[in-house]
Amino acid sequence: MEVVLLPDADGAARTVAGIIERAIVDGVKTLGLAAGSSPLSVYRDLIRRHRHQGLGFAGIDAFLLDEYVGLPPSHPQSYAQVIRRELVDHIDLDPTRVHAPQGTASDLQQEARRFEHALTAAGPVGVQILGIGVNGHIGFNEPGSSLASRTRLKTLTDDTRRDNARFFGGIDQVPRHVITQGLATIGAASHLVLIATGPHKAHAVAAAVEGPVTAQCPASILQLHPHVTVVVDELAAARLEQQPYYRYIARHKPAGQGY
Numbered sequence: 001m002e003v004v005l006l007p008d009a010d011g012a013a014r015t016v017a018g019i020i021e022r023a024i025v026d027g028v029k030t031l032g033l034a035a036g037s038s039p040l041s042v043y044r045d046l047i048r049r050h051r052h053q054g055l056g057f058a059g060i061d062a063f064l065l066d067e068y069v070g071l072p073p074s075h076p077q078s079y080a081q082v083i084r085r086e087l088v089d090h091i092d093l094d095p096t097r098v099h100a101p102q103g104t105a106s107d108l109q110q111e112a113r114r115f116e117h118a119l120t121a122a123g124p125v126g127v128q129i130l131g132i133g134v135n136g137h138i139g140f141n142e143p144g145s146s147l148a149s150r151t152r153l154k155t156l157t158d159d160t161r162r163d164n165a166r167f168f169g170g171i172d173q174v175p176r177h178v179i180t181q182g183l184a185t186i187g188a189a190s191h192l193v194l195i196a197t198g199p200h201k202a203h204a205v206a207a208a209v210e211g212p213v214t215a216q217c218p219a220s221i222l223q224l225h226p227h228v229t230v231v232v233d234e235l236a237a238a239r240l241e242q243q244p245y246y247r248y249i250a251r252h253k254p255a256g257q258g259y
């Protein structure tokens with residue numbers, strides 16, 4: 001795991017966008033996209049690279065991490081719609097190659113299995129972008145999620161619903177259920193790139209990166225993966241005990257090592 005400390009959120013977003021660009025240039029054909037607010041500045045930077053630097057997304061398949069149950073893809077807060085609005089509409093990624101669990105499927109368990117199967121068949125995901133919840137969740141894998149979990153139906157904590165109420169008219173409108181990739185599903189991607197910015201993420205980042213591997217902090221599963229980059233701004237890094245070492249690594253990064 002490499003922990004990359006940047007002075008601010010813009011620098012963090014540029015670094016993550018740069019990792020994705022490098023992967024595409026190197027031939028990666030499958031990307032893992034995350035909703036939530038953390039990756040939005042990454043998507044803006046990818047759009048800029050597409051418009052001004054010729055970064056192309058043709059031929060790439062993209063898989064979303066999760067989706068709210070009960071929201072059709074046309075709902076403004078469905079993750080399918082967020083990804084379309086914030087990224088896909090502005091680049092040359094074929095919308096029919098953007099895959100999301102269907103939150104309005106009549107059989108949600110079956111839909112979770114269908115999505116898992118489609119992802120496994122197309123995978124592995126080359127680069128998976130991740131945010132992190134303040135309780136350490138990734139995707140919608142809340143504390144207590146099995147470290148071996150696959151895509152399935154889950155129930156959100158009220159804390160997460162409260163956090164996400166800002167995107168809806170209030171907590172009552174935030175769905176209680178979701179379909180999310182499991183922790184093992186996420187762990188099957190070749191490269192996991194987590195972005196976290198702001199002081200409210202400092203506790204979760206420290207638990208995920210330097211705490212014990214435990215289902216109580218689902219993001220701690222990153223410690224079991226062979227290729228992880230955690231990109232944080234100063235505020236989200238505030239509780240990391242090994243900060244001096246992470247900075248030392250950055251100062252002495254071997255030429256051409258990349259992320």
Ligand code: GLP
Nearest residue numbers: 034036037038131132133139140
């Ligand atoms: C949401 C999403 C996650 C996201 C996290 C943090 O509920 N399911 O994929 O990483 O919570 O969200 P934000 O980036 O808005 O803080």
